Amino acid sequence: MMLQQTQMERGVRYFNRWMQEFPTPDSIAESSLEKVLQLWEGLGYYSRARNIYASAKIISNTYNGKIPCDEAKIRSLAGIGEYTLSAIMGIAFEKDYAVVDANVERVFARLFNCTDKNLKKAVKPLAQELLPHGKARTYNQALMELGALVCKKIPQCANCPLVPYCESKKLNLERERPVPKAKKEIIPVLASFCIITNSNNEELLRQRTNQKLWNTLWEYFGIDTIIFDNASSAEEKQNVARQSILIEISETFKIPKAILEENISDNAFCVTSNYTNHKLTAYFFSWHVTEEFEQIINKNISGTGPYVWTKNTEQSAMPSHHRKAHQNHKEKG
Numbered sequence: 001m002m003l004q005q006t007q008m009e010r011g012v013r014y015f016n017r018w019m020q021e022f023p024t025p026d027s028i029a030e031s032s033l034e035k036v037l038q039l040w041e042g043l044g045y046y047s048r049a050r051n052i053y054a055s056a057k058i059i060s061n062t063y064n065g066k067i068p069c070d071e072a073k074i075r076s077l078a079g080i081g082e083y084t085l086s087a088i089m090g091i092a093f094e095k096d097y098a099v100v101d102a103n104v105e106r107v108f109a110r111l112f113n114c115t116d117k118n119l120k121k122a123v124k125p126l127a128q129e130l131l132p133h134g135k136a137r138t139y140n141q142a143l144m145e146l147g148a149l150v151c152k153k154i155p156q157c158a159n160c161p162l163v164p165y166c167e168s169k170k171l172n173l174e175r176e177r178p179v180p181k182a183k184k185e186i187i188p189v190l191a192s193f194c195i196i197t198n199s200n201n202e203e204l205l206r207q208r209t210n211q212k213l214w215n216t217l218w219e220y221f222g223i224d225t226i227i228f229d230n231a232s233s234a235e236e237k238q239n240v241a242r243q244s245i246l247i248e249i250s251e252t253f254k255i256p257k258a259i260l261e262e263n264i265s266d267n268a269f270c271v272t273s274n275y276t277n278h279k280l281t282a283y284f285f286s287w288h289v290t291e292e293f294e295q296i297i298n299k300n301i302s303g304t305g306p307y308v309w310t311k312n313t314e315q316s317a318m319p320s321h322h323r324k325a326h327q328n329h330k331e332k333g
């Protein structure tokens with residue numbers, strides 16, 4: 001599950017750390033979702049971590065802590081799609097299930113000179129048909145490795161054991177396969193946050209609730225999506241971000257904007273990152289509040305949502321742009 005949407009090298013680092021903390025499904029089930037999300041932090045697609053946690057509870061309570069070698073039972077766990085099901089059945093249990101990831105799709109598209117638009121649908125039956133009975137583990141991993149190391153984006157045909165069988169190579173079309181997909185439109189997103197600290201050097205965090213993205217993770221106060229002109233310069237974007245955060249703080253905590261203008265510096269830490277089809281530019285301003293302002297903030301946040309003042313930001317699972325901002329803020333003292 002970690003390796004979906006994650007590169008191998010990164011996945012291995014996370015996997016080793018994860019296995020030290022959670023060597024068994026029972027150990028996940030006995031932990032907290034907060035701890036699971038914290039270990040997952042940086043891998044993105046947090047629903048996968050929530051699904052592992054939910055599945056571990058089922059495995060622990062219903063299957064005595066052992067993942068069942070049974071298609072229907074595995075399917076009924078949280079977040080199990082065709083790919084994960086095949087990977088568990090084929091690689092973990094060595095049952096005759098072919099696993100088709102992007103690497104395997106590319107190998108088959110070239111091997112059979114396949115121009116089908118729905119490549120996954122076209123490749124899956126071919127991969128299944130060629131699977132040698134009882135050898136799913138070696139077969140699946142060999143195909144994935146071939147795609148990752150030899151039949152790469154630019155194919156290394158000179159090193160490939162499949163040259164004698166490869167249709168697109170025979171036709172000199174190996175670089176034209178797979179047929180490129182239409183490029184996804186990338187949507188630019190501007191966001192603005194404020195790292196608010198109090199006289200005890202605690203940071204104000206709030207938890208995201210009922211959100212499609214990064215739900216239940218902790219973040220600094222601010223706004224996710226600001227409308228802006230895509231042609232804006234970095235300076236213009238930062239100005240828009242600053243004005244937006246001043247208004248947001250002013251309206252939420254009932255503090256006049258003119259006072260905030262004086263107290264919140266126009267220096268900001270900028271983080272850019274990509275997620276799904278969005279390119280995020282997030283500005284993080286900072287504000288060290290006096291006790292008087294802390295009281296005003298506390299008065300106006302009471303009862304409006306899960307906020308905390310904390311010194312333990314390290315222990316709180318955060319989206320990666322907030323984590324970067326936290327580290328930058330800590331380094332600057």
Ligand code: SF4
Pocket residue numbers: 107110111150151152155156157160161162163166168169174
């Ligand atoms: S011969 Fe070339 S194109 Fe064909 S499978 Fe091997 S590396 Fe890929």
